Amino acid sequence: MAVTDHVDLNGFMEGVKKRNPHQPEFVQAVQEVAEDIFEFMEDKEEYHSQQILRRIAEPDRVVSFRVCWEDDAGNIRVQRGWRVQNNNAIGPYKGGIRFHPSVTESVLKFLAFEQTFKNALTGLPMGGGKGGSNFNPKGKSVREIMRFCQSFMTELYRHIGADIDVPAGDIGVGGREIGFMFGQYKRITNNFTGVLTGKGLEWGGSLIRTEATGYGAVYFLENMLATKGENLEGKTAVISGSGNVATHAAEKIVQLGGKVLTLSDSGGFIHDPDGIDQEKIDWVKTHKTHRRGRIEEYVEAFPKATFHAGKTPWGVPCDVALPCATQNELLGEDAKTLVANGCRAVSEGANMPTDLDGVHTFKAAKILYAPGKASNAGGVAVSGLEMSQNSERRSWKEEELQQMLKDIMSGIHNSCIRYGDQGGGYIDYVKGANIAGFKKVADAMLAFGVV
Ligand code: NDP
Numbered sequence: 079m080a081v082t083d084h085v086d087l088n089g090f091m092e093g094v095k096k097r098n099p100h101q102p103e104f105v106q107a108v109q110e111v112a113e114d115i116f117e118f119m120e121d122k123e124e125y126h127s128q129q130i131l132r133r134i135a136e137p138d139r140v141v142s143f144r145v146c147w148e149d150d151a152g153n154i155r156v157q158r159g160w161r162v163q164n165n166n167a168i169g170p171y172k173g174g175i176r177f178h179p180s181v182t183e184s185v186l187k188f189l190a191f192e193q194t195f196k197n198a199l200t201g202l203p204m205g206g207g208k209g210g211s212n213f214n215p216k217g218k219s220v221r222e223i224m225r226f227c228q229s230f231m232t233e234l235y236r237h238i239g240a241d242i243d244v245p246a247g248d249i250g251v252g253g254r255e256i257g258f259m260f261g262q263y264k265r266i267t268n269n270f271t272g273v274l275t276g277k278g279l280e281w282g283g284s285l286i287r288t289e290a291t292g293y294g295a296v297y298f299l300e301n302m303l304a305t306k307g308e309n310l311e312g313k314t315a316v317i318s319g320s321g322n323v324a325t326h327a328a329e330k331i332v333q334l335g336g337k338v339l340t341l342s343d344s345g346g347f348i349h350d351p352d353g354i355d356q357e358k359i360d361w362v363k364t365h366k367t368h369r370r371g372r373i374e375e376y377v378e379a380f381p382k383a384t385f386h387a388g389k390t391p392w393g394v395p396c397d398v399a400l401p402c403a404t405q406n407e408l409l410g411e412d413a414k415t416l417v418a419n420g421c422r423a424v425s426e427g428a429n430m431p432t433d434l435d436g437v438h439t440f441k442a443a444k445i446l447y448a449p450g451k452a453s454n455a456g457g458v459a460v461s462g463l464e465m466s467q468n469s470e471r472r473s474w475k476e477e478e479l480q481q482m483l484k485d486i487m488s489g490i491h492n493s494c495i496r497y498g499d500q501g502g503g504y505i506d507y508v509k510g511a512n513i514a515g516f517k518k519v520a521d522a523m524l525a526f527g528v529v
């Protein structure tokens with residue numbers, strides 16, 4: 079047997095930090111996974127000798143490119159675009175595109191790394207990738223957004239393909255932007271193919287893709303509560319964000335008998351003690367998505383609510399919490415507050431919304447805590463089903479898709495139990511998700527040899 083010098087967790091992380099200077103989000107995501115994987119690998123010589131984690135934490139490639147576009151006033155604007163293709167051991171690269179001024183190479187590398195494990199957990203054949211730009215869609219006209227999307231795709235098209243890399247939406251990229259990008263892809267390549275997911279229903283999209291991430295996060299929450307003999311009936315929920323994931327998570331909580339107390343955006347959060355019912359959720363969807371408004375205007379429409387400028391909602395006492403806005407929006411102190419206020423379950427709709435301190439706090443308190451790579455996988459899962467429908471050139475029925483989404487979320491929950499059950503009624507979902515996702519990708523990589 080080959081004798082290998084193993085580095086320990088600290089040594090491994092030192093190397094990751096050295097190789098990725100000024101990339102704190104990427105280092106954070108790797109650390110969260112490595113903490114669990116090092117323990118799991120302890121007696122698995124092959125994973126060590128084949129340097130599997132080191133290889134997964136080095137993207138297959140990072141493509142960076144210039145995106146030029148002309149604004150309505152005739153000014154030439156220059157943005158940076160990226161596609162990070164992290165790992166395609168189990169299927170074509172797959173993952174969303176984010177347009178937000180906070181986008182950096184570090185943010186997209188963390189997202190592509192997380193996506194690799196998440197996609198493996200769905201059980202569908204998808205590798206991990208992510209892309210985006212520091213373009214800020216806020217305050218831009220529809221024609222400016224169209225020109226930007228076209229310019230972005232004019233470079234991206236050469237790196238993607240239905241069997242190569244299949245992007246979708248994320249922050250700042252919804253159905254409209256996917257439409258503009260798909261239109262440009264088709265125009266350049268003359269190829270009508272399932273190269274993007276989240277498409278419109280008339281041109282190859284799948285039913286329930288829009289709702290899938292938020293609904294899936296709530297199905298996962300229900301699965302977790304069921305392990306304690308509980309459900310959402312009568313429970314209070316605190317949700318952050320007011321975009322695609324947040325509004326659909328809120329909708330499913332209301333459908334299952336829960337009461338949603340908060341929503342937020344980058345300006346602050348609104349607290350509605352009467353509960354945010356379906357009518358109010360519809361108002362938020364129209365106001366935020368179609369009119370691109372601010373959440374603070376909610377209190378004008380529903381005067382019993384209050385707006386808290388520049389704050390996150392974690393101080394509002396609740397039974398369950400769903401961070402659905404962005405990374406590092408729930409810090410160690412917030413986690414302590416939630417636990418002290420009696421919060422029993424946290425299901426992440428966003429990617430890495432909880433910082434490492436917060437993760438450690440939830441783990442130490444042994445509450446039901448699902449990391450995004452498990453609980454928000456419903457979106458990419460239905461994207462995978464959209465790819466299957468495109469390959470078949472058919473569209474499946476809504477009931478079939480609803481059932482498949484529920485089954486996939488239960489399957490992920492079972493995988494988390496399999497590798498995360500700590501005994502005494504405590505399931506470490508972070509550990510379970512990390513190990514189950516890692517194992518699938520790692521075993522595929524072993525089969526391929528050193529490539
Ligand atoms: P949207 O663009 O629809 O909504 C994003 C929401 O988050 C908005 O309310 C936005 O507020 C808020 N937000 C964004 N950035 C910040 C910030 N820096 N600080 C505070 N609030 C912020 O995006 P999605 O709902 O699609 O995505 C939300 C999260 O869910 C992301 O982490 C994404 O990666 C993750 N996710 C999305 C999936 C999908 O299918 N769409 C799938 C899985 C995960 P404002 O309007 O002020 O910008």
Ligand code: 2IT
Pocket residue numbers: 172173174175193244245246247248275429454455457458459461
């Ligand atoms: O973070 C995510 O999983 C997404 N933004 C969805 C990715 C996808 O390909 O549907």
